[in-house]
Amino acid sequence: MILFLTLVYQCALLLVVSPLLLGIIARTKARFAGRVGPPLLQPYWDLLRLLGKGAVYSRTTTWLFRAGPMVSLAALFTAGLLVPFGGLQAPLGFSGDLLLFIGLLALSRFATVLAALDTGSSFEGMGASREVTFAALAEPTLAVSLLVLAKGAGHLSLSGILGASLVQAWAEAGPALALVAAGLGICFLTENCRMPVDDPTTHLELTMIHEVMVLDHSGPDFAFILHGAAMKLMVLGAVLVRLVLPVEGVPAGQAAFLTGLVVLAVAVGVLESALARLRLLFIPQFLVAAAVLAAFGVVIVLR
Amino acid sequence: MSAFLLVALAAQAAGAVLGFLLARSRPEWAARAAAGGAALGAVAGLLPTTAVVLTGEAVSLRLPWSLVAGEFPIDFHLAVDPLSAVFLLAILPLSALTSLYGVESLSSHAGHGGSRSQGAAHLFFNLLVAAMVLVVTARNAVLFLLAWEVMALSSFFLIAYDHEREEVREAGRIYLLATHLGTAFLFVLFAVLGGCARSYDFDDFAALGGLSSGLAGALFLLAVVGFGSKAGLVPFHVWLPHAYPAAPSHVSALLSGAMSKTGIYGLCRILLFLGPPGGWWGYVLLGLGLASALVGVLFALAQQDLKRLLAYSSVENLGLVAMGLGLGLLGRSAGLPVLAALGFAAALVHCVNHAFMKGLLFLGAGAVVSATGTRRLDRLGGLLQRMPWTGALFCLGAAAMAGIPPLNGFVSEWLLLSALFEAALRHPIIPAFVCLVGVPGLAAVAGLAAACFAKGFGIAFCGQARGEAAAGARECGPGMRRPMVVLAGACATLGLLPWLGVGLVFPAVAQLEAAPGLSSDWLSPALAQLRAVGLLLTVLLAALVGLVALRKRLLAGRDVREAGTWGCGFTLPTPRMQYSGSSFSRPLGLLTRVVLGLRSRSTPPVGYFPSQAAFASSTTDLAEARLYTPLFAWVGRRVEALRWLQQGRIQLYLLYIFVTLVALLLWQAIA
Incomplete structure (x- = not known):
């Protein structure tokens, strides 16, 4: 029964609440730029408008292009059901699920990349090339960070490593967890295509990574992509927030978790307003730095 | 049951002889006879194999043979035990399917229509299959080496099939040299074992037991070099990127999918003779495996030739298998049965999985080559529209190879990663190495493999045709399509039912653990987890079906138009402006140019109206x-x-x- 309630709660957060994070980021950035900014609920209106539209497809594309957004969204949604939201047992979590979590993220990326290549556009090919490059560099950090957490908790499930034992783990191996949190933070920014790795606002520029891959999508397909981006923000954010804010108890834990997500969104907005995007040449160094942070975390845990 | 083994061998031999003799007078019949022999042999061989997998008990056959090696008599001793059965599960179906595929692909093999050489192809193909079956079932060192040599020579003739071309002759030469250098180590290995056991029978080797640790270690190293060169582990892999692309595609599929596995089989078999493993053995295999995986995937990513890309990817995958074996040995030597079970299971499951997915990809590449006449990625493109079947099947194989759920590549990667995590969490000594090298290394390999197959599939099949050859491509015929469909079905089944692969290798894992009967507890957590993975994959598919239905409803009756690809304001794009294979992999290539030996030459465009510009890049195998x-x-x-x-x-x-x-x-x- 509890598991069913969590399932409903988590589905609601993923499906309904996640676009709000995009709205908070946009509002924060607008405030920093001295503008009023769009309403907080603007992403919802965008989604509804896109879902109500028809679609335009390139003559070059095939079923692969049409399947990309759906596969990507389905994978992210499934991955979201493996992550514990603020100390609750994840509705579909099991021992070993963190390896599946990594796999599902890879599936979502692979589908997006192939859909981009299907258009035959040089811009989208460029975006796809950069996406796989940075993903290959970010993946070791993600794996090592999860390993440090798993070693601390002695579990192989996300619910286990982000569960009640986290408070104890901070007391015992605080520095390691801090390093891991920093590494995961960089992963979070990379995977969600945020500053300083990617610039989600500069449309039609050569500098983008993720946005450029979805140039040709329109209508409901683009709505799926937008919703997927929001979901990914929430799913990876959930891991990060829970790691940094491990509060015990259901009401207090959920309050801390939801507040943490809002704070994270605001922080992303602040970061995007304050930072410029790194030059492409420096992004690998940035990602290697993240891997090194996580590796130091391992060293501390091993001692 | 064991008599079926003889039936299988006889069917292969009959197919070989008929194929050779009829090739001149009735070429179509010859091809069908050869393929029929291979298929019949596979069915006959699969009967005892299935029985062994289901019951876990070995089937053996011993016939007197008037052959004497030195003072020891030699029996014609064959057996299928769980370990052999795992490899037969890879070899037999793949050989039947590639042989059926060969009926159509060989007849359309452009420019090499001499019927005599087709007869040779049939002869050596079936001979190769028979030799591989013999290699994994032989229970006598002399018989094993004979089969090993027949396998090496028949595959040499197949690799050198298009011997009119210089690079093919060169590939054949390199292969012949490499395989015999490797075999030399095996001769020493088996001679020493024979001297110790006073017999060449594998049963006597297994009963040896009391080898000194120094001798066992030396024998282990001999086996790693000898068998590792057949499997293609770094640095014994240099023949492989020459040989696989040179052979006709259905042969490449068999070489990469099945023959490379005989190296792994040999290594596993020798491990059964050497008694308790030394502590450092596991490190050797883990290190060699990780090096092979990283080097293989980096070179695969940098290739511009579809079949060379697949060949280097074999180096990567056999490296992953070696990593699994290494973890298994570490588990055995440290007394951690769960780790050992996970490591061995990962290795064996990946052997079976890789046979199916790499077989599928090489057959797909063969369809591309016969449709377009080129293997160069920068001449291909847009094939998904022109060859929808091949394209969709290749896409599935590429995703499986990239370790993407819900396909079988993900299952073996999941097992390998859980073995690494298990080692990191429980092993008393090795965590530092595993945590700091193994886990990030495997994660990087997974990410790079995804990049590599996004390139291999995306550049060849997506977008627009980059040349005349690709623009005029036609879908391959049903004779080539059906074997690919079967292989793709196997990949999907093993992926959607993730526990199935572990179930198949279960008795063999117990055998490698050297503790039969006990291991059901050691693998049961992994099996339970894989059942949960299977459940989650059902959720994934359900979500996907829901989205498909939603999209269909939303778009029903609405305005769905077709237009050109959005060129960011540029209105006259040509296919040549697409991102090419070398530009796709360039960022990663530049980051790793020290390993790749990446060299590029370019003539940049000059002036307002540049007349010509050129760019070429190549890699050097260190x-x-x-x-x-x-x-x-x-x-x-x-x-x-x-x-x-x-x-x-x-x-x-x-x-x-x-x-x-x-x-x-x-x-x-x-x-």
């Missing part, structure tokens, strides 16, 4: 350029003095053999 080329040049200079022995006259060689025989008889008489 092991080949720095290790083997200088080594062989040195050896060549040293043995120059013996050149007069080689006159190229057969009478002279007969004389040498005769003189050697007389000398040996004299030595025997005196001693």
Whole structure:
């Protein structure tokens, strides 16, 4: 029964609440730029408008292009059901699920990349090339960070490593967890295509990574992509927030978790307003730095 | 049951002979006879194999044979035990399917229509399959080496099939040299084992037990070099990127999918003879495996030739198998049965999975080559529209190879990663190595493999045709399509039912753990987790079906238009402006140029109206350029003095053999 309630709660957060994070980021950035900014609920209106539209497809594309957004969204949604939201047992979590979590993220990326290549556009090919490059560099950090957490908790499930034992783990191996949190933070920014790795606002520029891959999508397909981006923000954010804010108890834990997500969104907005995007040449160094942070975390845990 | 093994071998032999004899008079019948022999042989062989997998009990056959090696009599001793069965599960179905595919692909093999050479192809193909079956079932060292040699020679003739082309002859030469150098180590290995056991029978080897740790270690290293060179582990892999692309595609599929696995089989078999493993053995295999995986995937990513890309990817995947074996050995030597079970299971499951997915990809590449006449990625493109079946099947294979759920590649990667995590969490000594090298290394390999197959599939099949050849491509016929469909079905089934693969290798894992019967507890957590993975994959599919239905409803009756690809304001894009394969992999290539030996030459466009510009890039295999080329040049200079022995006259060689025989008889008489 509890598991069913969590399932409903988590589905609601993923499906309904996640676009709000995009709205908070946009509002924060607008405030920093001295503008009023769009309403907080603007992403919802965008989604509804896109879902109500028809679609335009390139003559070059095939079923692969049409399947990309759906596969990507389905994978992210499934991955979201493996992550514990603020100390609750994840509705579909099991021992070993963190390896599946990594796999599902890879599936979502692979589908997006192939859909981009299907258009035959040089811009989208460029975006796809950069996406796989940075993903290959970010993946070791993600794996090592999860390993440090798993070693601390002695579990192989996300619910286990982000569960009640986290408070104890901070007391015992605080520095390691801090390093891991920093590494995961960089992963979070990379995977969600945020500053300083990617610039989600500069449309039609050569500098983008993720946005450029979805140039040709329109209508409901683009709505799926937008919703997927929001979901990914929430799913990876959930891991990060829970790691940094491990509060015990259901009401207090959920309050801390939801507040943490809002704070994270605001922080992303602040970061995007304050930072410029790194030059492409420096992004690998940035990602290697993240891997090194996580590796130091391992060293501390091993001692 | 064991008689079916003989039936299988006989069917292969009959197919080989009929294929060879009929090739001249009735080429179509010859091809069908050869494929029929292979298929019949596979069915006959799969009967005892299935029985062994289901019951876990070995089936054996021993016939007296009037062959004597030294003072030891040799029996014609065959057996299928769980370990052999796992490899037969890879070899038999793949050989039948590739052989059926060959019926159509060989007849359309452009420019090489000599019917005699087709007869040779049938002969050596079936001979290769029979030799592989014999290799994994032989229970006598002499019989094993005979089969090993037949396998090496018949695959040489298949690799050199298009011998009119210079690069194919070169590939054949390199392969012949490499395989015999590897076999030399095996001769020493089996001679020492035979001397210790006073017999060449594998049963006596297994009963050896009391080898000193130094001798066992030395034998282990001999096996790693000898069998590792067949599997293609770094740095013994240099023949592989030459040989696989040179062979006809259905042969490449068999070589990469099945023959490379015989190296892994040999290694596993020897491990059963050597008693308890030394502590460092696991590190050797883990390190070699990780190096192979990383080097293989980086070179695969940098290739511009579809089949060379697949060949380097074999180096990567056999590296992953070696990593699994290494973790299994570490588990055994440290007394951690769960780790050992996970490691061995990962290795064996990946052997089966890789056979199916790499077989599928090479067959797909063969369809591309026969439709377009080129393997170069920068001449292909847009094939998904023109060859929808091949394209969709290749896409599935590429995703499986990239370790993407819900396909079978993900299952073996999941097992390998859980073995690494298990080692990191429980092993008393190794965590530092595993945590700091193993886990990030495997994660990087997974990410790079995804990049590599996004490139391999995306550049060849997506977008628009980059040349005339690709623009005029036609879908391949049903004879080539059906085997690919079956292989793709196997990949999807093993992926959607993730526990199935572990179930198949379960008895073999128990055998490698050297503790039969006990291991059900050690693998049961992994099996339970894989069942949960299967459940989650159902959720994934359900979500996907829901989205498909939603999209269909939303778009029903709405305005869905077609237009050109959005060019960001540029209105006249041409296919040549697409991102090419080399540009796709360039960021990663530049980051790893030290390993790749990446060189590029370019003539940049000059002026407002540039007349010409050019760009070319290539990679250099470090092991080949720095290790083997200088080594062989040195050896060549040293043995120059013996050149007069080689006159190229057969009478002279007969004389040498005769003189050697007389000398040996004299030595025997005196001693």
